[in-house]
Amino acid sequence: MKNPNMKRLRRTMMFLNAQKPGLIKDPYIYKPDSIMLDLEDAVAENQKDAARFSLYHALKEIDYHGVERVIRINGLDTPYWQEDIRCAVAGGCDAIRIPKTESALDIHLVEEKVLAAEKEFGRPEGSTLLMAAIESARGVMKALDICDASERLFGIALSGGDYTKDLQTHITGTGIELMGARQNLIIAARAAGKQCFDKVYTNLNDTEGFRKDVETIHLMGFDGKSIINPRQIRIVHEIFTPSQKDIAFSEKVVKEIDSKKAQGIGVFTVDGKMIDIAFYDGAKRTIELAKASGVYKGEL
Amino acid sequence: MINAVGRDIPEEILKITGKEIFQGNHYKDGYTYKMDGPMTHVVMDGRESKLVPSIADVLVKCGIRDGMTISFHHHFREGDYVVQMVMDEIHKMGIKDLTICASSLGKAQNGIVPYIEDGTITNIQSSGVRGKIGEAISAGKLKGLAIMRSHGGRVRAIESGETRIDIAFIGTPTCDDYGNCRGIGGKSDCGVLSYAIVDADHADKVVAITDMLKPYPNFPAHISETKVDYVVVVDKVGDPSKIATGAAKPTTDxxxxxxxxxxxxxxxxxxxxxxxxxxxxxxxxxxxxxxxxxxxxxxxxxxxxxxxxxxxxxxxxxxxxxxxxxxxxxxxxxxxxxxxxxxxxxxxxxxxxxxxxxxxxxxxxxxxxxxxxxxxxxxxxxxxxxxxxxxxxxxxxxxxxxxxxxxxxxxxxxxxxxxxxxxxxxxxxxxxxxxxxxxxxxxxxxxxxxxxxxxxxxxxxxxxxxxxxxxxxxxxxxxxxxxxxxxxxFSDRVVGIIEARDGTVMDVVRQTKPFEFS
Known part of the structure; x- marks a missing residue:
């Protein structure tokens, strides 16, 4: 059976160090869509086991109030990732984020271990979703293969720091160095019917820069953004949540198309704009997004 | 006796203090009483100087003796030097059994803990106590009782005569030689002297302590010369960097x-x-x-x-x-x-x-x-x-x-x-x-x-x-x-009382003890 969470709302995916009890005890109060409990970069080499211990008990004991719990495991080139998967699945996580993904094979390797862990710990098979972080030029070029590699994989995410290093440039703040990767990733994700997420924005004090960055990726078609601080949530949600004006218009479009279809009319106007069936999916998507964001009170 | 917030106040505490249990916020609404006033030493001779060369001298002039109640304010916050310098002199004189009535006590006064331990100070009245003094009281080192009362409650206690201040020591950023005090214009500005005004109005002796003597008249005065008996000039009343700091950065938490x-x-x-x-x-x-x-x-x-x-x-x-x-x-x-x-x-x-x-x-x-x-x-x-x-x-x-x-x-x-x-x-x-x-x-x-x-x-x-x-x-x-x-x-011994603003007993604080595992 297909996992019902494949297409869930993921406007904000907040990184948290899995080793810090103060951080992971209650991030749901800030209402992010997903949290990403990190076993990788945030955790020192000699603390990996302690972080897994803390992660396992957090997953077991804490009610995250419906916030999706994604675990970032260590890279497949480390000795840690297999035990990370066992711990995450044993704890009952919702998804695993694979770092530095460069090929479909990476997904298959993880998928195999996840299945084994689901069997080992009595978790329903297929209950653990996957997402892939793309952090290199090779990964960007293989994005479509990666998206198609598994039915468990709900999306791909750009990781900017490593990617720009690989490109022999750096994060400039203008977004110019990320243009190609962002375009490639969103196109690949959409081609495969998967979701796509943008990189973190690390300058917490540059609210305006962050807002511009989020507006850009929203217009490009991304589903959401990785974030590093709860202060960033409100801005992302504001931009990714349809406005009441958009919702009202989409509601009219859906209702009019449904009723005009019955009358055999193909083209008509709503609020002075020409509308035909091509608008239907977009309008439906806006309503669905509004519903998922909790701002739709209508009957559609 | 159980009070209005369900706290059991020991009878002996009510007996010792003469207080009633807390009976609700409006218990004393409409109460009528005669406000207590200070003993006033009249000065009609303009040649008489109020300037006294040192804290030690002013203590002698004020007739400091065992069992007195002396008061301080907390406008110098964490930077206050006044309480310490006064208590050091009193200690040197061998005075015992004092009651400190302060608008608040904190870490700046950590240094007076030895005077609690040796019986120089046996009672404390304050709006609360932070730092080492709090630890000392909780450990049972204060011989008498600590009374914790609100800012309003302190004024009430003084005005009603429940607390009679023998000598008030008022640290002030500026003062003239006749006792006009201001919270600004000096090197240790605290802005206002609000909590010291009731002390100036009701204490028998009022001593202004400053590190910035201004020409007469230091006006408009925040505490008037008419309330002040003596003026002492010292090197420093406090550490300006701890009295008023730069504004806290808005939180990003x-x-x-x-x-x-x-x-x-x-x-x-x-x-x-x-x-x-x-x-x-x-x-x-x-x-x-x-x-x-x-x-x-x-x-x-x-x-x-x-x-x-x-x-x-x-x-x-x-x-x-x-x-x-x-x-x-x-x-x-x-x-x-x-x-x-x-x-x-x-x-x-x-x-x-x-x-x-x-x-x-x-x-x-x-x-x-x-x-x-x-x-x-x-x-x-x-x-x-x-x-x-x-x-x-x-x-x-x-x-x-x-x-x-x-x-x-x-x-x-x-x-x-x-x-x-x-x-x-x-x-x-x-x-x-x-x-x-x-x-x-x-x-x-x-x-x-x-x-x-x-x-x-x-x-x-x-x-x-x-x-x-x-x-x-x-x-x-x-x-x-x-x-x-x-x-x-806690152990059984009551070390302090929490007074309601109307002077009744809200709760008691007992001496701490090491945790016993059952």
């Missing part, structure tokens, strides 16, 4: 910002949020953030505050600068911006009595719409503890908390649900310092609880999109995260 946002959203949906409303807040990160977010809404809706009262900090002063408040009524300055701003025309100094004394003909807090306050603990009866820490040690001060909470039309407590690993919302607070009947709303990072006694506020919030919960639900969330905490274990 999302938890505090979120609580501030909840607080503002709650406040603006009450009927009291209208043109000319009045407001007081503290200096905690969330309280300051609340003022900042409230200012935005006031601007958007073109609503102006009538007055702001209490301790002042930059965000409150900004309201005045931006024309968003009619005036500020200032009892204490928390930062340099406030010290600077108190020179403004519409920024008025007030005395502690004007501010919050329950025993005068009507204090400013009686006209207060909103107060936003912190808490160490709140319980499911909405009782608040701001004095005794989770380890049972005296570690905080009531300040104006019980006074403002009792009087404001809407008293909002703002606190994170967990203070570290300790639940801030619990079944029974360790010590009651502000009674639940004074508390209307508790705002936490996990939700907001309205006191069921305020059905009117519950009705106002029916359609407001905020995470409302019952206080029991908040407690249960806290306990689910932290586990139900064991109660702190």
């Amino acid at each position: 999302m938890r505090k910002l979120m609580m501030a946002d909840y607080c503002t959203q709650f406040l603006i949906h009450t009927p009291y949020f209208k043109e000319g409303f009045s407001y007081q807040t503290g200096v905690g990160g969330a309280s300051i953030a609340s003022t900042v977010s409230l200012a935005k809404v006031m601007q958007e809706r073109n609503i102006h505050m009538g007055f702001g009262v209490g301790g002042m900090s930059k965000p409150m002063c900004d309201l005045l600068v931006n024309g968003q408040v009619g005036c500020l009524l200032d009892t204490q300055d928390f930062d340099l911006d406030a010290v600077e701003d108190v020179k403004e025309l519409k920024h008025f100094r007030i005395s502690a009595g004007e501010y919050c004394d329950p025993y005068n003909k009507g204090a400013i807090v009686n006209k207060l719409d909103f107060v936003i306050l912190g808490a160490l603990e709140v319980d499911t009866h909405f009782n608040v503890n701001v004095v005794v820490g989770s380890n049972g040690v005296i570690t905080g001060a009531q300040g104006g908390h019980p006074d403002t909470a009792a009087c404001a039309k809407c008293s909002i407590i703002i606190a994170p649900l967990l203070q570290g690993r300790i639940p801030a919302v619990c079944t029974d607070v360790t010590t009651v310092t502000t009674p639940g009947e004074s508390v209307d709303v508790v705002v936490t990072d996990y939700g907001i609880a309205i006191n069921p006694a305020r059905q009117d506020l519950i009705d106002c919030m029916k359609d407001v999109d905020l995470p409302f919960k019952t206080i029991e639900e908040l407690r249960d969330i806290a306990y689910r995260i932290s586990g139900k905490p064991e109660r702190v274990q």
Whole structure:
């Protein structure tokens, strides 16, 4: 059976160090869509086991109030990732984020271990979703293969720091160095019917820069953004949540198309704009997004 | 005897102190009494100098002796040198059995702990005690009782004659040779001298201690020459860097910002949020953030505050600068911006009595719409503890908390649900310092609880999109995260009493003891 969470709302995916009890005890109060409990970069080499211990008990004991719990495991080139998967699945996580993904094979390797862990710990098979972080030029070029590699994989995410290093440039703040990767990733994700997420924005004090960055990726078609601080949530949600004006218009479009279809009319106007069936999916998507964001009170 | 907040007050404590148990906020409403006055040494001869060369000399002139009550204020906050320098001299003279009546005591006075241990000081009256003195009292080192009372309660105790001050020592940033004191113009400015005014009015001997002698007349005086017996000039009354620091940076902690946002959203949906409303807040990160977010809404809706009262900090002063408040009524300055701003025309100094004394003909807090306050603990009866820490040690001060909470039309407590690993919302607070009947709303990072006694506020919030919960639900969330905490274990000996603002006994504080595992 297909996992019902494949297409869930993921406007904000907040990184948290899995080793810090103060951080992971209650991030749901800030209402992010997903949290990403990190076993990788945030955790020192000699603390990996302690972080897994803390992660396992957090997953077991804490009610995250419906916030999706994604675990970032260590890279497949480390000795840690297999035990990370066992711990995450044993704890009952919702998804695993694979770092530095460069090929479909990476997904298959993880998928195999996840299945084994689901069997080992009595978790329903297929209950653990996957997402892939793309952090290199090779990964960007293989994005479509990666998206198609598994039915468990709900999306791909750009990781900017490593990617720009690989490109022999750096994060400039203008977004110019990320243009190609962002375009490639969103196109690949959409081609495969998967979701796509943008990189973190690390300058917490540059609210305006962050807002511009989020507006850009929203217009490009991304589903959401990785974030590093709860202060960033409100801005992302504001931009990714349809406005009441958009919702009202989409509601009219859906209702009019449904009723005009019955009358055999193909083209008509709503609020002075020409509308035909091509608008239907977009309008439906806006309503669905509004519903998922909790701002739709209508009957559609 | 069980009092109105359910605390069992030992009979012997009531007997020793002559006090009654707390019987509700309005028990003494309408009470009539004759205000106590000072002994006054008349000075008609203009040739008589008030200048005295040293603290030691002034102690002799004041006739210091065993068993006296001496008083201090806390406007020099963490930078105060006055208490220490006076106590050092008294100690050298071998005086014993003193009662210290201070508006507050903190870390700056850590150095007087040996004088508690050797019996120089045997009783303490303060709005609370932070630092080593609190630890010493909780450890049972004070021979007599510590009385913790609110700022208003202190004025009441002095005015009613319950506390008779023999000598008041008033540190002042500037003074002339005839005793006119000002909180500004010196090298250790604290802005106002509000808490010392009742001491000047009622103490038998009043000593001004300054490090900046000004030419006569040092006007307009914040404490008048007519109240002052002697003036002593010392090298330094305090450390300016600890008296008033730069304004705290606005918090970037999302938890505090979120609580501030909840607080503002709650406040603006009450009927009291209208043109000319009045407001007081503290200096905690969330309280300051609340003022900042409230200012935005006031601007958007073109609503102006009538007055702001209490301790002042930059965000409150900004309201005045931006024309968003009619005036500020200032009892204490928390930062340099406030010290600077108190020179403004519409920024008025007030005395502690004007501010919050329950025993005068009507204090400013009686006209207060909103107060936003912190808490160490709140319980499911909405009782608040701001004095005794989770380890049972005296570690905080009531300040104006019980006074403002009792009087404001809407008293909002703002606190994170967990203070570290300790639940801030619990079944029974360790010590009651502000009674639940004074508390209307508790705002936490996990939700907001309205006191069921305020059905009117519950009705106002029916359609407001905020995470409302019952206080029991908040407690249960806290306990689910932290586990139900064991109660702190105390020995039987009472080391202090928490006095209600009307002088009755709200609770007692007992000596701590090592935890016994059962």
